[in-house]
Amino acid sequence: xxxxxxxxxxxxxxxxxxxxxxxxxxxxxxxxxxxxxxxxxxxxxxxxxxxxxxxxxxxxxxxxxxxxxxxxxxxxxxxxxxxxxxxxxxxxxxxxxxxxxxxxxxxxxxxxxxxxxxxxxxxxxxxxxxxxxxxxxxxxxxxxxxxxxxxxxxxxxxxxxxxxxxxxxxxxxxxxxxxxxxxxxxxxxxxxxxxxxxxxxxxxxxxxxxxxxxxxxxxxxxxxxxxxxxxxxxxxxxxxxxxxxxxxxxxxxxxxxxxxxxxxxxxxxxxxxxxxxxxxxxxxxxxxxxxxxxxx
Numbered sequence: 001x002x003x004x005x006x007x008x009x010x011x012x013x014x015x016x017x018x019x020x021x022x023x024x025x026x027x028x029x030x031x032x033x034x035x036x037x038x039x040x041x042x043x044x045x046x047x048x049x050x051x052x053x054x055x056x057x058x059x060x061x062x063x064x065x066x067x068x069x070x071x072x073x074x075x076x077x078x079x080x081x082x083x084x085x086x087x088x089x090x091x092x093x094x095x096x097x098x099x100x101x102x103x104x105x106x107x108x109x110x111x112x113x114x115x116x117x118x119x120x121x122x123x124x125x126x127x128x129x130x131x132x133x134x135x136x137x138x139x140x141x142x143x144x145x146x147x148x149x150x151x152x153x154x155x156x157x158x159x160x161x162x163x164x165x166x167x168x169x170x171x172x173x174x175x176x177x178x179x180x181x182x183x184x185x186x187x188x189x190x191x192x193x194x195x196x197x198x199x200x201x202x203x204x205x206x207x208x209x210x211x212x213x214x215x216x217x218x219x220x221x222x223x224x225x226x227x228x229x230x231x232x233x234x235x236x237x238x239x240x241x242x243x244x245x246x247x248x249x250x251x252x253x254x255x256x257x258x259x260x261x262x263x264x265x266x267x268x269x270x271x272x273x274x275x276x277x278x279x280x281x282x283x284x285x286x287x288x289x290x291x292x293x294x295x296x
Contacts, residue, residue: 010049037051057079117264117265153220181271203222216237
């Protein structure tokens with residue numbers, strides 16, 4: 001199955017309700033195509049998206065539709081139970097807070113996985129006031145001390161972006177021993193290339209930053225709703241001081257994002273330093289994300 005052929009189906013069901021969490025996008029599903037086989041079933045007017053690998057299967061998103069059908073949820077757990085070798089594999093991922101009411105506590109357990117960080121796009125685009133003093137200083141340092149160019153991503157830049165990722169990953173792996181973070185770095189080595197290859201078909205916005213003519217940063221994102229734009233990933237050369245603040249500010253100020261009020265930058269991978277960095281940009285909302293299992 002060509003996964004891209006399912007984009008219109010997924011979009012049809014996603015558009016029936018507004019969503020805040022980054023997972024509620026076909027792009028987020030496509031990004032993980034090298035890790036899971038995705039299977040799509042319509043059950044009681046809900047689109048159910050199963051993610052399968054050698055360990056078993058789980059529901060990647062709660063059943064999609066105008067409302068979550070209790071019958072669809074029950075059927076999904078039945079299907080997962082038949083396929084999974086262990087009961088712990090059967091679960092529904094990426095459930096947002098407003099959807100918990102569809103999973104009564106007498107039948108299901110909910111587990112808080114973490115929070116996604118959301119900002120006012122205009123705040124980041126302007127970086128005004130004392131709240132953004134340190135970020136503004138980093139941005140200004142970058143502009144004053146480097147010859148930077150902020151450019152639309154082109155397919156010819158993909159190899160340079162992959163080379164940059166390898167340098168970035170080597171730096172991060174050297175400095176971080178946290179196994180979750182190291183695993184995430186290895187996974188994204190397989191996530192970024194297909195996303196860049198199919199960015200136009202997926203409807204992604206991609207930008208790069210060149211420093212002295214060399215690609216030193218790239219970022220990609222997508223609309224989550226009419227109000228929220230999501231940053232899927234951002235990679236910069238860590239030796240260029242202020243470049244992270246520069247590319248984030250420029251992306252938020254980009255004309256392609258001008259109609260969006262909010263920016264979702266996803267979660268912090270349960271890492272304290274990532275959490276502190278994301279908090280430093282003054283989020284205006286935190287979106288909790290839950291996993292759901294069935295009480296046996």
